[in-house]
Amino acid sequence: MNIFQKVTLQSLKKNKVRTIVTIVGVILSAAMISAVTTFTASMSNYMLQAAIASEGAWHGYVPDADIATTQEIVAAPEVAEASAMRHLGYALVDGNSPYVYVLSSDEETTEMLSVRLVGGHYPTSGNEILLPEHLLNSNKNTFKIGDTITLALGQRMVDGYYLTQGNPYQEEETLEVRETRTFTVAGVYRRLSDRVEPYEAPGYVAITGPDGNGNADSRYDVFFAMNRPGDIYSFLEDHTLNGKTNDRVLLYSGTTDVSGFENALRGLSAIVIGLIMFGSISLIYNAFSISVSERTKQFGLLSSIGATRKQLRGMVLFEALVVSVIGIPIGILSGILGIGVTLLFVGDLFATLLAGEGVPMTLCISAPSILVAIVVALVTVLISAWIPSGRATKITAIEAIRQSRDIRPDKKVRRSSGLTYRLFGLPGVLASQHYRRSRKKYRATIFSLFMSIVLFVSASAFTDYMVTMAGQGLDVAGYDVSMSLRQ
Template sequence: MNVLRKLTGQNLKLNRKRTIVTIIGIILSAAMVTGVATLVASFQDLFIQSAKMTDGSHHASFYGVPYENSKYIQDHAYTQTAMLSKDLGFARLESSESVAKPYWMIKSYDAESFEHLPVTLKEGRFPEREGEIVISEGVLYDTGMEYKIGESFSVDIGERVDQGEFLTQQEPLSETEELETFTTETYTVTGIITRPRFEAYDAPGYTAIAYLDESRLSAEDKVNISIVAVDPERIFDQAPELAEVAEAEEISYNNELLKWMGITQNEGTLKAMRSVGLIILLLVVTGSVTVIYNAFAISVNERKKQFGMLASVGATKKQIRKMVFWEGFLLGLIAIPIGVSAGVAGIGITLKVVNQLMRGSVFNTGASLRLIISYETIAVSVLFIALTIFLSVYLPARRAAKVSPIEAIRQTQDIHVKQKTLKTSRLTRLLFGIEGELALKNLKRNKRRYRATLFSLLISIVLYISFSSFMTYGFISSDIYYQDVAHDFEIEKQDVSTEEAVEFYNQVARLDEVERYSLVRNIFSEAVELERKQLGDYLRGYLDKEEGEVLRTADGGYRLGFSLIAVGEEEFAAYARELGLEVADYTNSEQIRGILINRNVIPGTADYTPLNMKAGEKVTLTDPAAQGNETPFEYTLEIGAVTEQLPFGVQYAQFLESVNVIVSETVFDDLCAQLSAPSQETAQHIRMFAGLQEDVDRQQFKEHVKAIDARLHSGGHLMMFDIEEFVNEIKNTKTMISIFLYGFVALITLIGVTNIFNTISTNVALRRREFAMLKSVGLTPAGFNKMINYESIFYGLKALLYGLPLGILVNVLMYRSVNHAFDFAFAIPWKEMIICIIGVFVIVFITMLHASSRLKKENIGDALREENL
């Protein structure tokens, strides 16, 4: 047996090219499996990091727990870490300039809460004892009040009450609300925190967090408890049980963190994750197996003569199999460590480059891409590649061992020259000449080698189309989940007349910092006589569900809400120019015409076309707010244009039963005058959306807006929301999703190209004696080139014939899987298919020419005698 092992080693040395090609195949396979797993783990870690910084590292929170019952959660075996917090109440900002946010919202945290809950310290330190507090930076920017670290202040804490009902931080200001105080506290400022994510931009109170001293809590006090669970995957089952035992009033889950950990209650999301994950796993496994199997199958098939010679001198079938297994072991021993290391190193370099491009931080939180090396993943990858090598060796070796020595030496087992088998049509000779006919017969003559190459091409095609579809669906899903926001500031002047508000907005628009703006108003109308055919496919499908009854009218028609939106004269003119429309065509109030935004995006759920209507069609609309015996105002709207492009400051309709239509200011004002009083009041509500120039000092812009408000003396309330953090987070998240998807597809494409290159190169190299024989009987260099070119065409056509339908089938499966979580229209990936068709022929031609170019200068006699590569 030692002799056979030595012979195996010697054979690997003599056939260096074949050995190197096989090693490269194993390295690529190992690198692909390890790289994909590492890439997924690293991106998952990134989003988990970000979620912990923005939403906290806890998994669930229990509200309104009697302090005496807190032990049932804190001491439970399921709880790894418990955090206590308490909402103390609201306190008035007496000298604040902010009318929109006139309160403190004061909470208290224990030490563990400051560590695990989403609070980011900007300067100073967190409270460490009773009477210390940190305050939100928004107080300093918006109110004109100055608080310094070390400064003390006293506040009267109480509850917001409106006509006997208590209001929370999530409820807007009310003109009739009052603050009922019940205690006075004095605090010393120890630090400034960034605005917490749980504090909405339009929340009435600025967040302030004091230190929670458990020793001052009584048994009846209600506290909030947040936990880090021992086993987060069971959180949705375990948390309700803990809440029941502890008599908690409410439970909430840290869904942002749990989502990126792969834990969710959404059945559609779960189905999508599992089915897409299974499809990707099968594709990666298939690609990996193909790379290794083809490398061994072709080379072992060509070595049958050697196996036959060994068998003729006494080697048994078992010894031959062991000899081949030993070869696989040696190659795996060399290639697997290199492949795993290359996969990890490649992803590590990629992530480092990405971090440099993103300046070390992907999100505003400071989270960055880290290389996550999971030893379990590496162990599984090594075992998987080892098993693949075993199977790749076992099947060809078993076939080789079964062949009799005479047949193996004569090599008659694989090549059966029968007239029927090699028969070609006269059309082949007519179209391609003798070289084309010879190329086709060469492919038919050795079907196993031909099928191995064909299968390699086919798998590469399927992988490319499938993962390109995965990338496309990933982009669509991220667009649904994270909608783009074009503006930087939302400004609203409340409790003033429309004229005063417009004057204020116009002066703000003239500031140097403002690049683009819109003044948005809405009229809500309803169409009640729509026909089924006028609804889009998604809504027609919705009608077949029980919930679809809301779209039906009593007389058998269908209703849909129409939101007529005005964006200001300047923005409407710019929008019309972008669409190639004439503004004058939309200013005639006697013939009301609007621009239909025929796309709706329900965040995290669906992206669809609501209506099946074209320019020129008309629809009758009514005022749904008419009261009592008042006859609803009715008017006819003509669809002047249909588009998916949005004007500045407007987003897609986010409600299933509505659609947006953009109208001119003239039409809007004339319609508004004829509406019912409630609709008029709603239509007069006007907001400004402003986009700023690059590198503008946003704080200075706020001060300029406040100065304009003070100069006009218009009264009312000024609300101003800077959404920079929100916009940047969306942009960065989508950027990272793009990098992940493009990187994923690039990796798979590289694997596919290399797989094709290795398989065809090996195939051509192993046919050197065959090519030498053809040359010896008169095949000219030009004829040889033609034959190679025709073989390339036949390979490409046959692979595409099977690969494209299979790719589309996997694309359909991928779509149906993603569709469990996101609704959007299916589309055949024509672009990817065209790229794939061109790519296949280019790669095959280049590979065949490259591989055959080495054989052109070889001596025919040497090639016929040579057994090794």
């Protein structure tokens, strides 16, 4: 530590009130910035979790894959997790769709698909079955949990070709029964994503427990998640797979191939942070400006004994670093705590925001958001100190020692009007004389009021935009009944 840094520390200790005020300003700035970055991370995580609850955690889906393709996907190093559902076949059922489509699965697959139970439990063996809720709602002979059902399972055929879930129902098709199996209804679950069970699919998806009776001719629906979500597109292309992607989950995962949400969220956050920086600079700048003004004589003495302009500027910037080391960590923690408490009370209100998925918004602390908050807060403080530090380097040693720029006697007699005294009394007269002597003195006050109004209007507008977006997302159609007819 050099002599200039020691002098700066002594000055900070000597002027404790000003130092505390400066640190409080840094804390407020860092708290607001970290609150924005933490809320952005929490919002992004909330949208992702809501998408996973609705669509599943998978990134890619390859339907009707043979055993070789299934093993290739499972063994790929780019794949973090993969699960396969074995086709057991179609069975005729009385409902809006002509078939029930039975798949054998395990617990990992149901978790990856975000299978949500309405009642009962997940199948634990190949003799138990999980039925979709919309099948029970449309079936004339409603199944109940615990019932035993017998299904004649087979393959849909037309002109010698077998049909899959991707092929809509055709009147000329037939069902070739290959086996008859009896199942116990273990539970009822909510309908899967339309990426897995399209609305035009001919069969309701029913899920059984693990069944180890597969063979070389078995077909599978393979769901998998990548180590890096953005690699899903190149993976499907490189392996020549005819698969689907979970676009909604990929959207909120920040992949480059699906644009929109992340860029919009970051853009809004950048605008808010920019406004906070602008207001913070005006606040912290005043503190450093007062510090430079009070230390003008000290700078003049140091300059007279050989201190360079660079060294004088370095003293002001070192003061900024000292208050930053104290204020920024406290501000970051305060901002995170504030958002955490806020989400603790209002997080559950988000549970029904996205199509009633029941996912509350929770606090998400990410390393990038904290790092961005630290860097932005530090840059804000340094800019606030850099501007007044120029003053310390521009005046000569004699001017600094005499403080001729700070103390200027006004020879002109200035009188206040009698109206000022009648309206505001003696304090008003003194204030009027003060501002008339030096109009520059109150520019900071006017600018601070201006920034307060700007920040308030910006926050109100941001809230209105969020409410509008939520309303559009939950917009209900203007009709009561919808009907689709097949020709």
